[in-house]
Amino acid sequence: MDFELGKEEESFRDEVRAFLDENLPEGVDKRDPAFMKGWLARVRAKRWVGYAWPEEFGGGGGTLMKQAILKQEMTSRTAPPLGTCLMGLQWVGPSIIKYGTEAQKQRFLPDILDSKYQWCTGFSEPGCGSDLAALQCKAVRDGDDYVVTGQKIWTTMGTFAEWMILLVRTSWDPEHKHDGITCLLVDMSSEGIEKRPINTMAGPAMFAEIFFNEVRVPVDQRLGDEGQGWQVTLSSLANERSGISEINSLVRRLQKTKDLAKKCLRNGSPASEDPFVRRRIARCDVIIEAMRLNGLRFLTAQLRGEPLSSETSINKLHRATLEVEFGELGLVLQGDASQYVKGSSEAIDRGFWQKVSLVWPETVIGGGTPNIQKNIIAERMLGLPKD
Numbered sequence: 073m074d075f076e077l078g079k080e081e082e083s084f085r086d087e088v089r090a091f092l093d094e095n096l097p098e099g100v101d102k103r104d105p106a107f108m109k110g111w112l113a114r115v116r117a118k119r120w121v122g123y124a125w126p127e128e129f130g131g132g133g134g135t136l137m138k139q140a141i142l143k144q145e146m147t148s149r150t151a152p153p154l155g156t157c158l159m160g161l162q163w164v165g166p167s168i169i170k171y172g173t174e175a176q177k178q179r180f181l182p183d184i185l186d187s188k189y190q191w192c193t194g195f196s197e198p199g200c201g202s203d204l205a206a207l208q209c210k211a212v213r214d215g216d217d218y219v220v221t222g223q224k225i226w227t228t229m230g231t232f233a234e235w236m237i238l239l240v241r242t243s244w245d246p247e248h249k250h251d252g253i254t255c256l257l258v259d260m261s262s263e264g265i266e267k268r269p270i271n272t273m274a275g276p277a278m279f280a281e282i283f284f285n286e287v288r289v290p291v292d293q294r295l296g297d298e299g300q301g302w303q304v305t306l307s308s309l310a311n312e313r314s315g316i317s318e319i320n321s322l323v324r325r326l327q328k329t330k331d332l333a334k335k336c337l338r339n340g341s342p343a344s345e346d347p348f349v350r351r352r353i354a355r356c357d358v359i360i361e362a363m364r365l366n367g368l369r370f371l372t373a374q375l376r377g378e379p380l381s382s383e384t385s386i387n388k389l390h391r392a393t394l395e396v397e398f399g400e401l402g403l404v405l406q407g408d409a410s411q412y413v414k415g416s417s418e419a420i421d422r423g424f425w426q427k428v429s430l431v432w433p434e435t436v437i438g439g440g441t442p443n444i445q446k447n448i449i450a451e452r453m454l455g456l457p458k459d
């Protein structure tokens with residue numbers, strides 16, 4: 073890969089930096105609703121919300137390289153998100169662009185870009201998360217509606233999202249489990265939907281169980297053809313997937329860990345001088361650098377027009393290792409002080425590490441567990457026998 077940026081890309085990077093200097097002043101409160109409203113309006117006006125979406129649908133029509141630059145510059149300054157309709161921007165919108173009817177495009181895409189409301193994702197069910205193709209929630213055609221009955225679980229934002237992208241079973245063939253799956257766009261205020269929040273050990277409920285009791289969903293809210301749900305949700309709209317922008321936050325976390333090691337004592341000296349601690353921190357540093365280089369390799373492949381699929385499991389696995397390590401090391405370094413939690417005046421870094429240690433399982437499991445990533449790498453990349 074050529075590590076230098078071309079002239080056009082350099083000037084785009086400078087444009088993003090100048091925008092950040094002007095619109096993200098030092099010390100600004102990013103939780104202030106008035107600031108966020110102005111921020112969202114300004115990034116929308118630049119067409120940086122949905123930057124890679126085609127211009128005809130209100131996106132920026134940006135290239136993969138510029139998309140990577142935009143994301144990197146934003147994360148390096150811990151900027152607020154480019155649009156708050158997160159799932160809408162990540163996969164609902166791209167799926168609608170590829171498979172939606174004209175009416176669906178007009179109805180949903182502008183609202184996603186304008187951050188009008190939230191979408192949630194109804195894929196996982198009790199008993200099928202990793203093996204998603206075994207899903208059971210069923211939809212039966214009745215006139216101009218589908219009637220949906222079944223249950224979903226681990227639905228992020230399920231208690232308050234206004235719309236859901238839902239996978240249902242419309243037919244069952246044990247030999248071809250993927251074929252009988254259909255994708256529906258569901259108004260979450262529909263009659264017959266019951267939402268039960270799930271508390272996590274990290275605090276307030278992020279997730280919900282969603283029950284569908286004969287919920288009627290108009291057929292014109294089906295995305296793609298009946299039985300095409302699997303392909304629909306593997307939307308292949310050109311999207312930068314190298315993951316290099318996440319490196320910035322990992323580097324920050326590593327620095328915070330080093331700072332913690334300097335201020336905590338181990339056998340009477342700063343923990344940062346202990347060979348055992350130094351080895352663990354160095355290992356994290358090496359993994360982050362491996363992820364950065366992998367990311368650049370993935371980006372190069374995408375720029376050459378090569379499709380990305382199983383390779384991204386490598387960095388997902390590295391990320392899981394880091395999450396666990398940061399979560400554990402943060403507590404080990406504090407020794408007995410690790411027992412103080414957020415809110416206690418004795419808590420180091422205001423209880424930040426205690427929170428990290430409770431949250432890491434979410435990042436490790438969400439989007440596919442490490443075991444599943446290992447299976448993907450083994451079977452699809454190394455050509456080992458099937459699990």
Ligand SMILES: Cc1cc2nc3c(=O)[nH]c(=O)nc-3n(C[C@H](O)[C@H](O)[C@H](O)COP(=O)(O)OP(=O)(O)OC[C@H]3O[C@@H](n4cnc5c(N)ncnc54)[C@H](O)[C@@H]3O)c2cc1C
Nearest residue numbers: 193194195196200201202226227228434437438439441443
């Ligand atoms: C933060 C977070 C957000 C999420 N958000 C959503 C959401 O918005 N919508 C949604 O639909 N789902 C969501 N999920 C659910 C998530 O997709 C599933 O939790 C995940 O796919 C794992 O499925 P499962 O929980 O059913 O575990 P299981 O699939 O039952 O796995 C249990 C254990 O068995 C292992 N295992 C399973 N199969 C194999 C195998 N073949 N080989 C080896 N080991 C195996 C797994 O690695 C794991 O350790 C979210 C989860 C998290 C943590």
